[in-house]
Amino acid sequence: MDIKKIKRSEDYSAWYNNLVKNADLAEHSAVKGCMVIKPYGYAIWETMQSELDRRFKDTGHQNAYFPLFIPKSFFSKEASHVDGFAKECAVVTHYRLKVDEKTGEIVVDPEAKLEEELIVRPTSETIIWNTYRDWIQSYRDLPILINQWANVVRWEMRTRLFLRTAEFLWQEGHTAHASAEEAIAETKQMLDVYADFAENILAVPVIKGFKTANERFAGALETYCIEGLMQDGKALQMGTSHFLGQNFAKAFDVKFVTKENKQEYVWATSWGVSTRLMGALIMSHSDDEGLVLPPRLAPIQVVIVPIFRKQEEQTLVLDKANEIAQSLKALGIRVKLDAKDNQSPGYKFAEYELKGVPVRIAIGPRDVQNGTIEVARRDTKEKQSMDASDVAHKISHLLEQIQQNLFQRALDFREEHITTVDTWDEFLHTLENKSGFISAHWDGTTATELKIKEACKATIRCIPLDNKQESGNCVFTGKPSSQRVLFAKAY
């Protein structure tokens, strides 16, 4: 493979695109804005899925599946929801094709027009709440705690692999509750689940917060989010958890009978993360050599590269390599022994670095003789020779260290890139020269938020949950403010 090396520092977005392709994660398809997720990329997504799925089930949720298509009329039932999504919907208008008699081409059969158009789901609140109406009669039917793994379509103007594609994979949780308090607790619980997953599995530190009214999900009363900071200083929204109040229950007439025999509307939440997390993963840890994967997510955690010249050496080295592979497998480590003899060790080293394999073990005749192995870690690129005894436990420990190191490194970077500013000049200067999050006072109005966005493209990423209350003056208008919020340029 002739890999074109593009440096992060020179052109961040070209570096990103190049990395996604070269590391075999995904590629553009024949369909505009839609990507093909390749086996190696999909394997990483599957690991994300299984880690998240386990957490969802541990918190009492069940998986279910709802239709891809949503009748158009469902969208008009919740006004702000339709406002939010109308501009990016794919619509099915016909159900049949036919051969045009004149041209011989396949055309849409005009006689097969649907009575009511179907929307390809951009999110499933409407079809799900329409269904919940029939599932809920009494407080005894609540809560309903459901998650769906699905694809959704949002017709985006400008797409980027994983970060924003017209079709993407995600999970969407939709829960129904008897009280606002319970629904809010659910919303917060799922935000914690996302934060735990992001930090402990992806090794990406996140800030938990909630969105301003302007950035809120269409139809939500409150949108909680986790925000990550990428290496180029731009913020990425990595997951959201919405408290929907009774908006969808009212729109779809979902009521329940309380203990006191009163009719009440059901309280709702929804929460989701998508294949965008792949983008977060790539942009948080990777370098000019390629992908860097945290061990807990890596499809291959350890690769063993045997080195040999002659036939006898090959047998000797492979025997030892196999033995090591077996001992690693016995500890549940995902290991690959790459015994291909048509690629040089140097080629393999570069290849597995590109793919982000956390640990590489090289073993040659010299090692077999000395009872050693060479261990290289992807995160720091350090190489060292070590005694081959008790390899499995040493490697297991090393994988854990790498996981921690990646998180710590990303955390240090983020902490260095949260700048507290009190004047508009400082604000602009920081945004221009340092980027990252800017912690500043804001007067709480959407008008100011929009003016700031217009002036410098920075938006309020979130109001952190653990925010200190302190009085100050809005960085833009000078009006009084009771707390700081986090601004950044965002993906």
Next chain:
RNA sequence: CGGGGUGUAGCGUAGCCUGGUAUCGCGCCACAUUUGGGAUGUGGAGGUCGUAGGUUCGAAUCCUGCCACCCCGACCA
């Protein structure tokens, strides 16, 4: 959707201005020698030049439409 750019073999490219049937490197196949940081030699395969039209005796090359991607805006997870 606006402004700019790009599209030639799996990947990266030369050729385009000045029209004559496509260059080179990597990869691929075979054999041999190799293998401790992207091996070498010899032979071989692989191309509707993004796509549809037009101009021309003749188009990768000139003209027009369309499509896709990249960068910058607007929109957004």
